[in-house]
Amino acid sequence: MNLYRYASPATFYPLAGRLVPWFALLAAAFTAAGLYISFFVAPTDFQQGEGYRIIFIHVPAAWMSMFIYIVMAFWSAIGLAWNTRLSFVMARALAPTGAMFTFLALWTGALWGKPMWGAWWVWDARLTSELILLFLYVGYMALQAAIDDPRRADRAGALLNLVGVINVPIIYFSVKWWNTLHQGASVSLTRAPSMAQTMLWGMLVMAIAAWMYTIAVALARARTLILERERQTEWARAVIKEEA
């Protein structure tokens, strides 16, 4: 099988259409399992009571906010290097979902901070760098919307993503580099997990659910973008007529 074949919008479009329902289904299944672990399997925390259950949304959302930005920067780099149309479409399709997860990381963080720290918000390195990530997503989307020529918008946005991706390691290591109120990494490859196994599993299952959801929604968005851009081509004209 030649994978490069799918770099062509004409072959990618129907493939994405077939994949979307499967990823949506997987997302629903993992969400159901993750919610079950979050509320019915994971024990009460001895320090934070039931309040800690926010972790099952907060950590996966924060992971996704950083991952998606890295993936966007990856597609931007590929697009700039090889001028592949589909790469820019993928970067564009991912941005709103990335922004949503960044917002949710901040929102759930505020709801967690209030009862545990006594403050909705503090200008701490972790929180501030995550807020900058939200601005980077919103800035990218605004830039795309402001430039009429899609090719110029693609290149300008890609450049912004490549510069902005430097913020991701800053967010990740902020709890190490600076004295922050925010706690350190919840999961690390180099040391034993600092929490109950079931809590860890709940977080991982919810993170997989978030991944599946992101793939489904980004592919669906990419399909619409592709149709818009390819509307002059023979195959796109046929699709547009068919879906009437």
Place this chain on the structure above:
Amino acid sequence: MIWDSWDAFWAMGGYALYVWGSFGATLVCIAGEAWLVRRQRRQVLSRLRRLQRFDSQ
């Protein structure tokens, strides 16, 4: 079962506002995004169809 009753479940040990505020906001965001993506697709398709008709005239 780790909950004594459904009331205890919804009360979340006094953290109901924070826990349900987090899970609820996530639900709203995801449902909203899915809806927006569908709406966007419908709007783009109808615009492209109009353009196509315009072109063929």
